[in-house]
Amino acid sequence: MKIAILGTGYVGLSTGVCLSQIGHQVTCLDINEQKIVQLRKGISPIYEPGLDDLLTMNMAAGKLKFTTSQPEALANAEIIIVAVGTPQGDDGAADLSYLVQASKDISSYINHDTIIVIKSTVPVGTNDFIKKLIEDYCGFPVKMVSNPEFLRQGSAIDDTLKADRIIIGSENEEAASKIQKMYRPLNVEVIITSTKSAEMIKYASNAFLATKISYINEIANLCEAVGADVQDVARGMGKDKRIGEEFLYAGIGYGGSCFPKDVKALLHTAGVNGVKFPLLKETIAINDFQREVLVAKVLKRFGGLKGKKIAMLGLAFKPETDDMREAPSIPIAAALTKYGAEVVAYDPVATDNARKIIGDSIKYAGSIDEAVHEADAVLIVTEWKEVKSIDVAEMLAKMKEPIIFDGRNCFPEETIRACGSVEYYPIGKPAI
Ligand code: UGA
Numbered sequence: 382m383k384i385a386i387l388g389t390g391y392v393g394l395s396t397g398v399c400l401s402q403i404g405h406q407v408t409c410l411d412i413n414e415q416k417i418v419q420l421r422k423g424i425s426p427i428y429e430p431g432l433d434d435l436l437t438m439n440m441a442a443g444k445l446k447f448t449t450s451q452p453e454a455l456a457n458a459e460i461i462i463v464a465v466g467t468p469q470g471d472d473g474a475a476d477l478s479y480l481v482q483a484s485k486d487i488s489s490y491i492n493h494d495t496i497i498v499i500k501s502t503v504p505v506g507t508n509d510f511i512k513k514l515i516e517d518y519c520g521f522p523v524k525m526v527s528n529p530e531f532l533r534q535g536s537a538i539d540d541t542l543k544a545d546r547i548i549i550g551s552e553n554e555e556a557a558s559k560i561q562k563m564y565r566p567l568n569v570e571v572i573i574t575s576t577k578s579a580e581m582i583k584y585a586s587n588a589f590l591a592t593k594i595s596y597i598n599e600i601a602n603l604c605e606a607v608g609a610d611v612q613d614v615a616r617g618m619g620k621d622k623r624i625g626e627e628f629l630y631a632g633i634g635y636g637g638s639c640f641p642k643d644v645k646a647l648l649h650t651a652g653v654n655g656v657k658f659p660l661l662k663e664t665i666a667i668n669d670f671q672r673e674v675l676v677a678k679v680l681k682r683f684g685g686l687k688g689k690k691i692a693m694l695g696l697a698f699k700p701e702t703d704d705m706r707e708a709p710s711i712p713i714a715a716a717l718t719k720y721g722a723e724v725v726a727y728d729p730v731a732t733d734n735a736r737k738i739i740g741d742s743i744k745y746a747g748s749i750d751e752a753v754h755e756a757d758a759v760l761i762v763t764e765w766k767e768v769k770s771i772d773v774a775e776m777l778a779k780m781k782e783p784i785i786f787d788g789r790n791c792f793p794e795e796t797i798r799a800c801g802s803v804e805y806y807p808i809g810k811p812a813i
Contacts, residue, residue, distance in 0.1 A: 382406070382563055385458035387483045389416060389447070391427060391638075392500055392530050393464035395537040398435045401445035402542070403566040408446045410454035420447040428703040428730050431538040455490035460563060462528075463487070464500040469642040473649040475504055484511050488518035496556045498526045502583055502643060504650050508550070508576040524556035527576045529583035534637065535701030547571045550579020584650070587643040588661060593628045594635045595667035601631035601809025602674070611809025612790060631809045633762065633788040634671035636698035636707040641668070672709045675760060675788045676716040678806050682784065683757070687721035690781070692756040694749060695763020695789075696739075697731035705734040709788070710762045717760075718742045727752035729767055749776070756780045764789035774800045 382405045386397045389411040401407040411417055416426050423437040439445035448454050455461060465483050470476035480501055487497060497515065499508055512525045527550035532540035547569050551557040561571050574582070601611040611631045619626030635641070644661055651658040683689060698708035705711070710726070717724050724743035728735060732745050746752035749767065753759055753776055761768060769791045777783040777800055784804045785797075797805045797813050805813040 382459050382559075383457055384408070384460045384462060384563070385410060385454040386462045386464055387411075387454075387487070388463065388465035388479075388501070389413075389420065389426070390464065390466055391429070391534055391537060392532065393462070394420075394425070394427065395429065395432065395532055395541050396462060396464060396500065396530065397445060398432060398439060399538065399541040400563070401439035401442075402435050404444070405563065406444055407439075408448060408454040408458070410448055410451065412449060414449050417447045417449050428701075429537050430535065430701055435538065451486055451490065455487060458490075458495065460496045460498060460560070461487055461491070462498045462500050464530075467501050467503055469645060473645040475502070475507075475642070475646045477503065477507065480507070480511065481514065484514050485518060488515050491515070491519060491523065493521055494524075496524045496526060496559055498528045498560060500528050500530055502529060502587075502639070502646075503527075503580060504584070504646060505577050505580045508580060524551075524553045525576065526551040526553070526556050526560050527579035528560060529579060531583075531586065534704055535699060542567060544569045548574065548579045548582050550574045550576040550582075552576060584643055584647040587640055588647045588664070590628050591635050591640040591644045591668070592660065592664045594630075594632075594640075595664045595671070597629045597631045598634065598671045598809075599667055604809040605811075608811055610811070614809075631790065632671075632764075633675055633709040633713070633808070634668040636709050638704060638706040641665075641707045672712050673716065674808065675762075675786050676713055676720075678786055679717070679758065679760065680720065682786075682804075682806070685721065686717060689722045689757040690755060691717055691722045691724050692746075692752040692759045692780075693717075693724055693726040693743070694728075694752065694759060694761050694768045695765055696726055696728035696735040697763050697765075700763055700765045703730040703734050705731055705738050708735075708763075710735065711738060713760065713762060713788075714739050714743050725752045725756070728763065729765055731763075750779060753779050757782050758784040758786060761785065761787040761789055761791055764791050773797065773803075777803055 384400055384405050384407045386393045386409045389409050397407045397409040425432050463483050465479040467475040508525050508527045515523050529548055547564050549557050549560050557573050604611040615629035618624050619629050648661045696710040714724055725746050726743055727746040727749050773796055783802055786806045790807045
């Protein structure tokens with residue numbers, strides 16, 4: 382099928398690459414010229430494992446193209462997938478201005494058969510609103526499909542090619558069936574719903590996962606208070622299929638470009654529809670609190686931080702990404718420097734992005750060794766493989782004091798105990 386994709390962010394680019402991989406003819410459109418120039422050279426603007434190979438392979442096979450030209454991308458497309466950003470607006474609601482602009486752009490190029498697919502995360506009712514907007518411009522009924530995505534940064538390609546489910550929301554049977562056909566080579570279960578239900582599935586899923594994380598973080602705090610071990614508790618809970626093992630990792634709160642914004646947007650939708658949804662308010666409040674837990678432990682241990690060198694391992698909001706949006710490292714770095722610490726951070730890929738947000742208030746090291754050299758304590762903020770596979774004893778030997786605050790529970794108890802002289806403060810389990 383001939384497919385155009387609007388927006389080459391995480392979602393648009395991963396979708397484009399994967400749809401070309403399963404045999405479709407894909408043209409990705411973006412207004413950012415520099416991005417398109419790079420992509421045409423096979424250079425991905427984002428760090429995403431597996432993406433670069435598929436990108437170059439499918440471009441070379443002539444199945445994947447990048448352009449800033451609307452007629453080139455849209456004029457002959459059978460399917461137009463909209464994957465532009467819907468950032469958080471000032472009132473917590475999703476800002477739909479990119480989507481509205483994209484819809485106006487589309488209107489000039491479509492015909493009666495073109496199917497418009499909204500993949501951007503949009504509040505319930507947006508598909509209907511966009512349909513009306515486009516119809517007002519083009520003057521004939523258009524075929525719309527809501528097709529939210531569930532890919533995670535860091536595993537976007539796998540999550541797309543081996544998705545748990547595909548949601549197709551449409552009031553138009555023919556359009557739904559064509560989109561089902563588009564995905565058929567993936568051999569993934571398809572659930573067809575109304576447009577509004579599809580829109581709701583996306584927010585309800587993200588808010589549920591965020592709530593699951595806040596729940597286990599509260600259990601972690603309780604475990605610390607009573608002397609239990611949250612990792613054992615999560616393992617014991619997760620074996621119950623009704624609960625599930627995933628997203629029960631306690632830590633320093635959820636971040637990224639999706640959970641924080643989507644939970645707030647759902648709460649906003651609830652509010653404007655007269656539903657209070659106090660559970661979501663608590664999910665947010667617990668997450669805000671959890672971001673401070675590690676710093677509180679550091680302060681409790683040291684009293685003040687003036688003259689202390691603190692090494693921060695990890696800056697990205699999670700491993701396998703260079704994304705710094707809503708990363709817990711941002712408030713943690715701000716708090717440590719506020720209390721007078723000298724912070725030296727290391728991240729395998731997110732340093733450049735971190736510098737743009739955190740600035741020069743902290744130092745950036747080129748290696749773990751450099752970050753921990755003569756440090757009074759190490760804070761583990763992102764559970765990168767490189768961090769989890771550190772030789773802890775060797776690292777401690779390079780530090781001024783053998784103190785670790787582990788926000789991601791990266792090391793088994795035996796590893797820490799084998800180090801001899803060490804102070805280890807994990808999340809939701811007894812300190813060593
Ligand atoms: C999330 C969802 O997992 C995807 O299904 C969804 O498609 C995506 O948002 C989106 O809406 O676009 P993502 O934000 O890339 O994906 O990352 P996750 O792996 O879900 O992690 C989110 C945050 O939760 C991270 O800060 C992570 O450290 C934290 N987390 C995750 C925990 O603290 N504990 C866990 O057990 C799992």
